[in-house]
Amino acid sequence: MSAKILDGKAVAQTIRSALGPGIAAVRQARGAPPKLAIVTCSADASAGAYLKAKLKAAAETGLAAQAYPCSDGPASLLRRLGEDPSVDGIILEQPLPKAWDAADIFGAIPPAKDVEGVNPLSYGRFFLAKTAAEIAGCGAFPPCTVAAVIALFDETGSHAAGKEAVVVGRSEILGRPAAHYLSALDATVTLCHSKTADLAGHVRRADILVAALGRADFIKGAWIKPGAVVLDAGMNRRAGAWVGDVEYAVAAERAAYITPVPGGVGPVTTAVVLANTVYAAKRRL
Ligand SMILES: NC(=O)c1ccc[n+]([C@@H]2O[C@H](COP(=O)([O-])OP(=O)(O)OC[C@H]3O[C@@H](n4cnc5c(N)ncnc54)[C@H](OP(=O)(O)O)[C@@H]3O)[C@@H](O)[C@H]2O)c1
Known part of the structure; x- marks a missing residue:
C-alpha cells in the first residue's frame, strides 16, 4: 500500500481562502483588518520558524500581524495587548523557559483573544466538553x-x-x-x-x-x-x-x-x- 498524502498546504489554503468575507466585514466596520499579536520569548529554532510562517501567512491572507519580542516575563505585555482595542488575537510562542509558571503567564491572555486556547480558562472549557459538538460550542478555541x-x-x-x-x-x-x-x-x-x-x-x-x-x-x-x-x-x-x-x-x-x-x-x-x-x-x- 502507498499512503495518500494529507496535504497541509492545500488544507491551509482552503481555510485561509474562506476568511475573505470575515476580514472584509471587520475592515469595513472599523477601518482596519483583524490583528494578531505574536509574543515571542524564545530563540528556539522551531519557534522562529513558526513565527515567520505566521507573519507571512497573515500578510498573504489580509490580516495585520505584529511580533512582540520579549526577553523577560511576558505577563504585563500580554495584559497590555489584552486591553489594546486594535488587537483581536494574541499568541505566545512556545517553548517557554522551564522556570516560568506557564499557567500564570497564559492566564494573562484574555479568553476573548486567546486564539490558541492556552489560557487555563479556555483549556478548562475545552476539557469539560465531552463531544465534538460540545467542543464547538464551548466558547473557547481548542x-x-x-x-x-x-x-x-x-x-x-x-x-x-x-x-x-x-x-x-x-x-x-x-x-x-x-x-x-x-x-x-x-x-x-x-x-x-x-x-x-x-x-x-x-x-x-x-x-x-x-x-x-x-x-x-x-x-x-x-x-x-x-x-x-x-x-x-x-x-x-x-x-x-x-x-x-x-x-x-x-x-x-x-x-x-x-x-x-x-x-x-x-x-x-x-x-x-x-x-x-x-x-x-x-x-x-
Ligand atoms: N506542527 C505544529 O504546528 C507544531 C506545534 C507545536 C509543536 N509541534 C512539534 O510537536 C512536537 C512535540 O511538541 P510538544 O510541545 O508537545 O513537546 P514537549 O512538550 O517536549 O512534549 C513531548 C512529549 O513527548 C513525550 N516523549 C518524549 N520522548 C518520548 C519517547 N521516547 N517515547 C514516548 N514519548 C516521548 C514526552 O513524554 P513525558 O511527558 O513523559 O516527558 C512528552 O509528553 C515537537 O516536535 C514540536 O516542534 C508542532
Missing part, C-alpha cells in the same frame, strides 16, 4: 495544533468512532488535548509518553496515530498498522531540514493516509490561528 490535526483527519473522510487512536506525547498544548479531542470523537484513546512500556506495541494497534513527541524519525515505519491514518505533528531540525517524528518513507508504504513534514500539520496550524483571529475579531464587533 489548542490550534490539535484543531489542525483534527482538520487533517477530517480530510480522510473517515470517522474516529470505535477506532483505536494512539497519541505519542502528552504535552499540554498538543498530546494531551489531541487525546481528549479524539476521545470526544468516540475513538478509544491510548496516550503514550516517555515512560510508556512497549511503545512499538501500542503504535502497532493504532488505526489513528498522532505523533507529538518531538524526536526525529523516532516512530519506526515498520510499527505502523497497515491502513492507519498517520498524523505527524513533530517538527525536528536535522541537518538543516525539518523532519517529523515518524519514519516517513517506510510509514507511507503501510499507512492509508499520512501527513508530510514539512507541509502537513504546520501550515494548517497557522491557518487555524488566522481563522480564530478573524472569528475573535468578528465576535468583538
Whole structure:
C-alpha cells in the first residue's frame, strides 16, 4: 500500500481562502483588518520558524500581524495587548523557559483573544466538553495544533468512532488535548509518553496515530498498522531540514493516509490561528 498524502498546504489554503468575507466585514466596520499579536520569548529554532510562517501567512491572507519580542516575563505585555482595542488575537510562542509558571503567564491572555486556547480558562472549557459538538460550542478555541490535526483527519473522510487512536506525547498544548479531542470523537484513546512500556506495541494497534513527541524519525515505519491514518505533528531540525517524528518513507508504504513534514500539520496550524483571529475579531464587533 502507498499512503495518500494529507496535504497541509492545500488544507491551509482552503481555510485561509474562506476568511475573505470575515476580514472584509471587520475592515469595513472599523477601518482596519483583524490583528494578531505574536509574543515571542524564545530563540528556539522551531519557534522562529513558526513565527515567520505566521507573519507571512497573515500578510498573504489580509490580516495585520505584529511580533512582540520579549526577553523577560511576558505577563504585563500580554495584559497590555489584552486591553489594546486594535488587537483581536494574541499568541505566545512556545517553548517557554522551564522556570516560568506557564499557567500564570497564559492566564494573562484574555479568553476573548486567546486564539490558541492556552489560557487555563479556555483549556478548562475545552476539557469539560465531552463531544465534538460540545467542543464547538464551548466558547473557547481548542489548542490550534490539535484543531489542525483534527482538520487533517477530517480530510480522510473517515470517522474516529470505535477506532483505536494512539497519541505519542502528552504535552499540554498538543498530546494531551489531541487525546481528549479524539476521545470526544468516540475513538478509544491510548496516550503514550516517555515512560510508556512497549511503545512499538501500542503504535502497532493504532488505526489513528498522532505523533507529538518531538524526536526525529523516532516512530519506526515498520510499527505502523497497515491502513492507519498517520498524523505527524513533530517538527525536528536535522541537518538543516525539518523532519517529523515518524519514519516517513517506510510509514507511507503501510499507512492509508499520512501527513508530510514539512507541509502537513504546520501550515494548517497557522491557518487555524488566522481563522480564530478573524472569528475573535468578528465576535468583538
Ligand atoms: N506542527 C505544529 O504546528 C507544531 C506545534 C507545536 C509543536 N509541534 C512539534 O510537536 C512536537 C512535540 O511538541 P510538544 O510541545 O508537545 O513537546 P514537549 O512538550 O517536549 O512534549 C513531548 C512529549 O513527548 C513525550 N516523549 C518524549 N520522548 C518520548 C519517547 N521516547 N517515547 C514516548 N514519548 C516521548 C514526552 O513524554 P513525558 O511527558 O513523559 O516527558 C512528552 O509528553 C515537537 O516536535 C514540536 O516542534 C508542532
